[in-house]
Amino acid sequence: MERPSGEIVPPRERPQVDGLQEGTEHPRLSSQGSSFNSYGSANQLNAPNGTINNSTGPGNQFPGANFHGPVYFGTREHFDPLRDCLRSLAFPEMNRRSLDIDAAAEGTCEWLLRQKEYTSWASCNRGLLWIKGKPGSGKSTLLQYVLNHVMAISNTGEGALILSFFFHGRGTELQKTPLGLFRSLLHQLLRQVPEALTDLIDTFQQRCETVGKPGEKWQWHLRELQRFFKSSFLKVLETRPLWLFVDALDECGEENAVELAEWFKSLLERPPSSGLKQSRICFTCRHYPILYLDRVFEICVEEENRKDISIFVQEKLSSFRIRTSSTIPKLVTKRADGIFLWAWLVVKQVLGLERKGAGLNEMEAVILSVPQELDILYRQLIQSMSPDSLKLIQWICFAMRPLSLDELRWAMLIEADSRHQSLYECQRVGDYPSDNDVLKRRIQTLSRGLAEVTSDGKVVQFIHQSVKDFFVEKGLSALDETINPDFIVEIAHYRLSRICIRYLAMEEIGRPASHDPYYLKSEFPFLFYAITSWVAHVKQSDASSVPQEDLLEYFTGPSNTLTERWVYIYRILDQFSKDRPPEETSLIHVLSRYGVAGALGAILGRADQVGININAKDERSWAPLEWAAEEGHEAIVRMLLDRGACTEAADKEGMTPLLRAAGNGHKAIVQLLLNRGAHIDAADNTGRTPLMWAAACTTRMGQEFKAQDTLLASNALQTYQLQLLLLERQNRKKLMMAHQEQGAKDKTYLWAAEKEHEAVVRLLLYRGAHIEAADKMGWTPLSYAAENGHEAIVWLLLDRGAHIEAEDKIGWTPLSHAAGNGHEAVVRLLLDRGACIEAKPLLEAAMWGHEAVVRLLLEWGAHIEATEKIGWTPLSHAARNGHEAVVRMLLDRGACTEAADKEGKTPLLKAAERGHEAVVRLLQNYIAQPSSTPLP
Missing domain, CATH: 3.40.50.300 (P-loop containing nucleotide triphosphate hydrolases)
Incomplete structure (x- = not known):
């Protein structure tokens, strides 16, 4: 006979599985057979180790080529933009x-x-x-x-x-x-x-x-x-x-x-x-x-709805045995005063009285005694509720998401201060049966009819939003008068966090019969919620200084066993979450990452007694201080520094807490770290200093591409690898453009972000940061500020003497970076300050279709027939990439339509290869009119 979901057998019937590595398969990115799928036009590039660039249609992929399809590893499903975009917008509870x-x-x-x-x-x-x-x-x-x-x-x-x-x-x-x-x-x-x-x-x-x-x-x-x-x-x-x-x-x-x-x-x-x-x-x-x-x-x-309520009440009381002579429906309708919910709650009471054999006089007396205000009615319903009722209400009110019946069963069975060590024992002594129909009735009883299971049977919720509003504002304090009303919410979150932790610590969780994620979720219904929500509940309870001294005891003293279990299970059940903790994460890492100051302070106060290493590193080589600096938790940073945390501890990428804080615009933390002796010009593995990270003002978006830049800066790359990474770097530019377009339309957010980073740049310069430091790609702080379009930071760096013509290792100047990313204001500023108009800025602006920048550069005298080593002109780039407005501008200014590159391809041929019909027609029209007079 199949056991109901989540029913636990005695621990002795389970195999002992303490080695947390057996029987679990983890997806891996293979170094062989991966593919870059392109839906544009390109020649195939066969690379060693099976890495390929799959493309459709004729044409050349290099130079200036872009990928036109996502990179997917380990999936056989064909990329369909419409279908996959629909999936990205959808969410399970949408309807x-x-x-x-x-x-x-x-x-x-x-x-x-x-x-x-x-x-x-x-x-x-x-x-x-x-x-x-x-x-x-x-x-x-x-x-x-x-x-x-x-x-x-x-x-x-x-x-x-x-x-x-x-x-x-x-x-x-x-x-x-x-x-x-x-x-x-x-x-x-x-x-x-x-x-x-x-x-x-x-x-x-x-x-x-x-x-x-x-x-x-x-x-x-x-x-x-x-x-x-x-x-x-x-x-x-x-x-x-x-x-x-x-x-x-x-x-x-x-x-x-x-x-x-x-x-x-x-x-x-x-x-x-x-x-x-x-x-x-x-x-x-x-x-x-x-x-x-x-x-x-x-x-x-x-x-308007009095008649509707009358019809509704008559229908619900249609089986009423004395309905024909009864005044009950009219009385309920009148006292409902337009509130359907009131009418429904009272109708349920009337039907209950009828089942008990009550007479009309008793029913009328009850109806007349029911308060007409919903809040007062709710207060009347919850009188003499049991402790289990309080616990149920807390779960429904404050769970991070609505819980299913199976989840709620275990949430109710486990006690924060439970003496039981196994789920089997909790189930044996608990009063929450595995039969869902019985459990539904128990929820009805405990909630006095104010909670329900949704019609699809998936989650438990209150019957109406007004019920939740009542409990949060008034009802919970009425259920337990011993609780300080000012801390009702925080105390509830404290209790729920400890229940989650207690569940995670149960014997069966540490000895599952299988580590398959589907098995774990089926056998332990509350497990996924517990591992993904206990920290959030702790943080909520910590916000109002609810004491957290017991947290270390819940995690079995100085031992890191329970934390290791949490990390391991989290990584199995939620493999792709951005919140998934790295291996070797400690409790100190968790509290530092999420800014749980009260709990961290309580544990650090006992650090010497229990042997906690404040500089311990996780699998990514991040120490707690780096997490706190990254997330902007100033109080946590100060607390860790006061306990002796190392300011120069670097992770695998060479990033220090100062680099993290500078890159995210956390000025107060940057100043605090500098005051505690952090090295102001310490560089990461790519050579970027805190000033470069602050000048870039890209926060975490820019860090997505850090690994690629590390490879580009290395000397170990083969030619084909360099080409592929350069293509990915071009794709970064497309992403930056998308974010800049979004930011330009949300000026408040953009202004605030830049102001934060400008303040950090100013602070670092004041403290003596090297303004001409270059990373392994040759980029200076001015290069990063120009690349990301931060006019105020560019202005500040130039005023402090930054070299306006500093070239990186591929010959790009700050003007090239600004032009290639379409930052018209920065391009204008650099030109006003005397930047040299060489070929690269115009070529880049034309390639990416930045019409305003192309116009500006031409007005300042940029050579319209400037070429690269392989013979591409601005018109070639604009035509190949389908930028009709830029092509038209260049033609109006007299650009040569017959200029061919070293392969003999003209702008017309490039546009035709890529299928840009409008550009092809435009070029054909100009070619057919040889007497066209260029604009001055």
């Missing part, structure tokens, strides 16, 4: 909330379709409708009804596009944030009208090429998704009407709700003569937060 909403009772919600505000909105050319109401008034059911109606009716207009999203404050992070909203909306758009989102697909493909797999190497960001949605929204309206429905705006947080409401309104603002199709947006939201929106249609639900 779950809409499926959990109860369907409207027969005959309800129909009033809305006749309501004046609704009909005016539904018939206007563009409009915003706000359906407002108190918690529990039925807004979500109403929106679902309207959505279904609009999808069903025939007069929405031919080809009308209908989008929707239901926020869920009790759900996962993406279910209750604007990021989840726009990922879902763009997923719907991309699935239905992919032609409106070509820029999104291009960005996705570019990042796959240059960074790697989405979700592992990079993530979508809110602001960029908003821009993609806005541009596609307008494209769709050129040919099709669009309806957008968003439920429970208030459940994404007050600030987000206000911002989104304004954003929706701005989305609809356009000239009446724009010629676009109809666009209508409808959202639901409570009365609070207060939204100041003019020219918006508004409907207040509780003023």
Whole structure:
């Protein structure tokens, strides 16, 4: 007979498996047979050891070639940009909330379709409708009804596009944030009208090429998704009407709700003569937060839904044995005062009384005694709750994500102060059966009907967002009056963190029958949550100085055994997570990395007694101080330094804490480290100094390519390897351009980031950093600042005497770096300061299609027929890469259309090889007009 998921057999029935290496396979990147897949035009380059560049179509890959497809290792699935972009936007719970909403009772919600505000909105050319109401008034059911109606009716207009999203404050992070909203909306758009989102697909493909797999190497960001949605929204309206429905705006947080409401309104603002199709947006939201929106249609639900509640109550009491002569339905409807949730909770009480044989007088008395305010009703329901009820409420309120039934069973079975050492013992003495139906009833009982299992049976949640609001604000302190109300949240997180740690320490977890991840997740349902969430719970409890002295005891004293177990299991169950801890991680590493100051202080206070090595290094050779400097935890850095942490400890890349802090713009930490004696010009393995890292101002994005630069700087590379790495370096430029484009549209973020790094640069210069230090590629701080377009830092370095013509090992000057990355302001600044206009800047700007920089360089006298060693001109580069605007500009300025490289290929041939039809036509037209007069 098959055991239920998570049921534990006695420990003696399990094989002893203490060696944590057997029986587990880890994916590895093979040094043989890997492939770089290109979907552009290129010749195949066969390299030793099986590394190849697969391309389609004619043409030459070198020079100036780019990869046009992502690099995938160890997968047989063909890269499909549309399909894979859809997958990167999707998330498992994307449609779950809409499926959990109860369907409207027969005959309800129909009033809305006749309501004046609704009909005016539904018939206007563009409009915003706000359906407002108190918690529990039925807004979500109403929106679902309207959505279904609009999808069903025939007069929405031919080809009308209908989008929707239901926020869920009790759900996962993406279910209750604007990021989840726009990922879902763009997923719907991309699935239905992919032609409106070509820029999104291009960005996705570019990042796959240059960074790697989405979700592992990079993530979508809110602001960029908003821009993609806005541009596609307008494209769709050129040919099709669009309806957008968003439920429970208030459940994404007050600030987000206000911002989104304004954003929706701005989305609809356009000239009446724009010629676009109809666009209508409808959202639901409570009365609070207060939204100041003019020219918006508004409907207040509780003023309109009395008849709906009457129908709902009559239906729920349809089996009532004395219904025909009863005044109960009318009484419930009247006292509900527009709140469906109140009516439903009271109906359940009435049905319970009927099952017990109560009479009408008793029922009426109970109904009249029920408070009409939901908060007061909830307080009445939770009177005399048990300690288990408190524990259940804490889990539902403060779990990092909603827990499944199987997870919650073990979360309830384990106690933070449990004396039991095995899961079997906990299960034997606990009262949480393996039968899910029985467990559901137990949850109903413990929560007094305020918690439920979702309709798909996947997770446990409160029946309504107002329930969670009540418990967080008032209810938890009412359940346990011994707890200081000011620390309710922190104490709950403390308890949950210890339960996670206690579960991880159980005997069976250390002796699994198999180390296969599927087996572990099936046999130990709570394990994945425990390993990925205990630190987050500790950090939350630590925020308000909840004592953490016991943490070392939970981790079995000075021994690192439990930490090693956590690291090993984490690396099996979540192999590609950016949070996956390196091997040889200690508890000190963990607390330093995540900034858990109280717990770290408590443990460091006993460091001498228990023999903790404050400078211990993990598998990446990072010491705790390096983690704290990287993450910007000033208090942790100070604490570690006070305990004697080494400021010069370097990792495998040669990075020190000072380099980490400088590279991430953490000025206070840079100053603190310098004050404690950190070497100001200490360089990493590529020769980069703290000043270079600060001047680059790329933070962690730039570090993605650090390993490539290390190889480029080495002397051990063969020719083909150098070529491949140079191509990857070109791809880095594409990534930087994408980020710069994103940053340019989000000027506040860009300005703040640059200001942080400028302050660090100024500090390092003041403290005597070498301004002309060069790394192994010959790049100086000015090279890095110019490459990344940081005008203020370039200005500062030039004012301090930086050499404006400093060349790196491939002959690039700061002007070349700025021009090749399209930084017009920096190019202008360097030209104003006397930078020499040689061939490389114009060639690079033309290659990458930087129209404004090309124009600027030509105005300053750059030679339009400048060539490289292999004979490529600016026109050759622009034509080959399909930059029509740059090609047109160069032709208007008199660029030679017949200039051939050393292989005899003209710009026309290069454009034709790459399939750039518009550029081919443009060049053919110019060739056919030999009398064209160039612009001055």
